[in-house]
Amino acid sequence: xxxxxxxxxxxxxxxxxxxxxxxxxxxxxxxxxxxxxxxxxxxxxxxxxxxxxxxxxxxxxxxxxxxxxxxxxxxxxxxxxxxxxxxxxxxxxxxxxxxxxxxxxxxxxxxxxxxxxxxxxxxxxxxxxxxxxxxxxxxxxxxxxxxxxxxxxxxxxxxxxxxxxxxxxxxxxxxxxxxxxxxxxxxxxxxxxxxxxxxxxxxxxxxxxxxxxxxxxxxxxxxxxxxxxxxxxxxxxxxxxxxxxxxxxxxxxxxxxxxxxxxxxxxxxxxxxxxxxxxxxxxxxxxxxxxxxxxxxxxxxxxxxxxxxxxxxxxxxxxxxxxxxxxxxxxxxxxxxxxxxxxxxxxxxxxxxxxxxxxxxxxxxxxxxxxxxxxxxxxxxxxxxxxxxxxxxxxxxxxxxxxxxxxxxxxxxxxxxxxxxxxxxxxxxxxxxxxxxxxxxxxxxxxxxxxxxxxxxxxxxxxxxxxxxxxxxxxx
Amino acid sequence: xxxxxxxxxxxxxxxxxxxxxxxxxxxxxxxxxxxxxxxxxxxxxxxxxxxxxxxxxxxxxxxxxxxxxxxxxxxxxxxxxxxxxxxxxxxxxxxxxxxxxxxxxxxxxxxxxxxxxxxxxxxxxxxxxxxxxxxx
Numbered sequence: 001x002x003x004x005x006x007x008x009x010x011x012x013x014x015x016x017x018x019x020x021x022x023x024x025x026x027x028x029x030x031x032x033x034x035x036x037x038x039x040x041x042x043x044x045x046x047x048x049x050x051x052x053x054x055x056x057x058x059x060x061x062x063x064x065x066x067x068x069x070x071x072x073x074x075x076x077x078x079x080x081x082x083x084x085x086x087x088x089x090x091x092x093x094x095x096x097x098x099x100x101x102x103x104x105x106x107x108x109x110x111x112x113x114x115x116x117x118x119x120x121x122x123x124x125x126x127x128x129x130x131x132x133x134x135x136x137x138x139x140x141x142x143x144x145x146x147x148x149x150x151x152x153x154x155x156x157x158x159x160x161x162x163x164x165x166x167x168x169x170x171x172x173x174x175x176x177x178x179x180x181x182x183x184x185x186x187x188x189x190x191x192x193x194x195x196x197x198x199x200x201x202x203x204x205x206x207x208x209x210x211x212x213x214x215x216x217x218x219x220x221x222x223x224x225x226x227x228x229x230x231x232x233x234x235x236x237x238x239x240x241x242x243x244x245x246x247x248x249x250x251x252x253x254x255x256x257x258x259x260x261x262x263x264x265x266x267x268x269x270x271x272x273x274x275x276x277x278x279x280x281x282x283x284x285x286x287x288x289x290x291x292x293x294x295x296x297x298x299x300x301x302x303x304x305x306x307x308x309x310x311x312x313x314x315x316x317x318x319x320x321x322x323x324x325x326x327x328x329x330x331x332x333x334x335x336x337x338x339x340x341x342x343x344x345x346x347x348x349x350x351x352x353x354x355x356x357x358x359x360x361x362x363x364x365x366x367x368x369x370x371x372x373x374x375x376x377x378x379x380x381x382x383x384x385x386x387x388x389x390x391x392x393x394x395x396x397x398x399x400x401x402x403x404x405x406x407x408x409x410x411x412x413x414x415x416x417x418x419x420x421x422x423x424x425x426x427x428x429x430x431x432x433x434x435x436x437x438x439x440x441x442x443x444x445x446x447x448x449x450x451x452x453x454x455x456x457x458x459x460x461x462x463x464x465x466x467x468x469x470x471x472x473x474x475x476x
Numbered sequence: 477x478x479x480x481x482x483x484x485x486x487x488x489x490x491x492x493x494x495x496x497x498x499x500x501x502x503x504x505x506x507x508x509x510x511x512x513x514x515x516x517x518x519x520x521x522x523x524x525x526x527x528x529x530x531x532x533x534x535x536x537x538x539x540x541x542x543x544x545x546x547x548x549x550x551x552x553x554x555x556x557x558x559x560x561x562x563x564x565x566x567x568x569x570x571x572x573x574x575x576x577x578x579x580x581x582x583x584x585x586x587x588x589x590x591x592x593x594x595x596x597x598x599x600x601x602x603x604x605x606x607x608x609x610x611x612x
Contacts, residue, residue: 239548
């Protein structure tokens with residue numbers, strides 16, 4: 001990024017001063033190296049978001065920010081419905097409620113060393129992944145409406161998991177205000193065969209080993225020790241969420257003028273929260289969130305089934321499930337006034353500090369777990385939200401590594417077989433139906449997740465608790 | 477003629493042809509080449525697609541999104557496209573077959589055709605272009 005576009009305010013804070021149509025300042029959280037690697041368009045998109053009606057406090061970009069659709073990926077912004085604030089389909093993205101779920105297994109790394117191949121095969125057989133994969137659950141349209149209203153709670157009611165799992169999911173597994181009647185037949189049609197599937201691209205299931213603890217108190221509260229085997233899933237709301245994004249991008253783009261909105265780019269598609277289109281989107285988008293929560297719950301159930309066949313002593317319990325593409329209603333203090341705001345996090349993870357309502361009892365003293373996925377060959381991190389983060393960016397942190405190289409460039413540089421062989425030598429077993437997909441997702445095609453996490457930690461957005469490395473990766 | 481163009485996180489698809497309809501058909505092939513190897517997809521079954529939009533570029537995004545819907549719901553991949561555009565309306569037939577992981581060289585499913593870099597245009601040589609970035 002051209003350094004003239006930003007002013008350095010501290011080691012990890014870069015300001016975009018309010019000018020022109022902007023209602024608030026912009027802030028990018030990054031190191032000098034990360035700023036140097038960011039596209040100029042990130043600054044432009046932070047400015048564009050700052051110009052939307054009803055924005056409160058600031059327009060923010062997380063350390064892994066890159067050029068996105070309307071909002072940058074890594075963008076955070078909150079809007080006040082009482083001040084004409086908007087809700088934006090571009091501010092949530094196409095993969096509504098994409099997120100990470102991390103599970104305990106109750107086993108240690110040395111206990112699975114000799115059976116890693118068996119576990120990899122069992123997971124690969126059990127978890128539908130990749131282009132065109134379909135789930136075991138075939139839903140009727142009425143059945144799907146129940147999923148969209150019930151989220152992970154629906155899944156548990158139908159036998160996919162335990163009631164206890166729900167306490168460890170953001171919003172306890174179900175978000176209120178979902179209106180299936182606002183979801184198009186196209187969106188529903190795309191989901192009927194996709195419940196309980198991982199998807200493709202950067203979505204994955206990983207068996208991971210905890211290799212380092214940074215914060216003993218938080219690690220103890222979360223139940224994390226060095227040598228533990230954890231399992232993480234990264235995926236979202238599948239075809240339903242993608243189609244809701246597509247439908248409302250068009251609706252919001254074509255209705256913007258009627259609401260007096262002059263959009264600097266179409267992808268910034270939005271509508272006033274209080275408007276018919278705004279309310280319609282919120283009803284549909286919340287269905288997308290519940291769909292993603294149900295999907296990850298079903299996948300966890302499949303993980304339990306797969307692991308119990310090979311390792312009966314394993315006890316799969318949920319550590320936490322958090323989304324990184326959402327718009328949620330939250331209360332925040334702005335200028336000493338408590339306000340009800342619509343917080344957009346697009347490629348950004350909620351990172352609430354200690355004692356906040358809604359955090360599971362066991363974690364309340366330390367804060368909310370923040371789950372950051374890496375790439376196949378690198379590491380993932382568990383962080384914890386901070387009180388400072390709520391003042392810095394409405395309690396938000398980074399979400400992952402972010403690509404450093406295009407898919408096309410990656411396939412020119414590497415072959416899938418070569419990547420899987422290299423990773424096997426490093427001790428990471430890859431299972432996939434798509435070797436071309438593996439080449440596109442090569443670890444070196446991504447930025448260094450460790451640096452992104454370090455900057456989040458240093459900036460106080462969320463602080464490091466543990467580092468996990470992959471042992472098995474089922475690629476979508 | 478079709479091509480992919482660079483985008484850091486995702487990928488751009490561009491169709492080029494003697495008419496807008498031809499550029500749309502080529503753009504659809506470019507979309508399929510993100511998902512799989514369309515040259516390995518046999519055009520043995522077809523589906524009819526209709527969509528409309530107030531502007532030509534929005535129509536291009538709609539067209540690709542309708543194809544994504546057909547891929548997701550039918551489990552099919554496509555390799556041949558007959559496209560007609562009249563005013564705000566597009567009528568097309570897409571030819572392909574059921575997706576097969578062993579033959580079609582899967583890469584990644586596309587979530588949506590986006591409005592980023594969405595453009596339809598033509599040059600002085602009478603060549604039409606249709607393009608956008610697709611989210612994967």
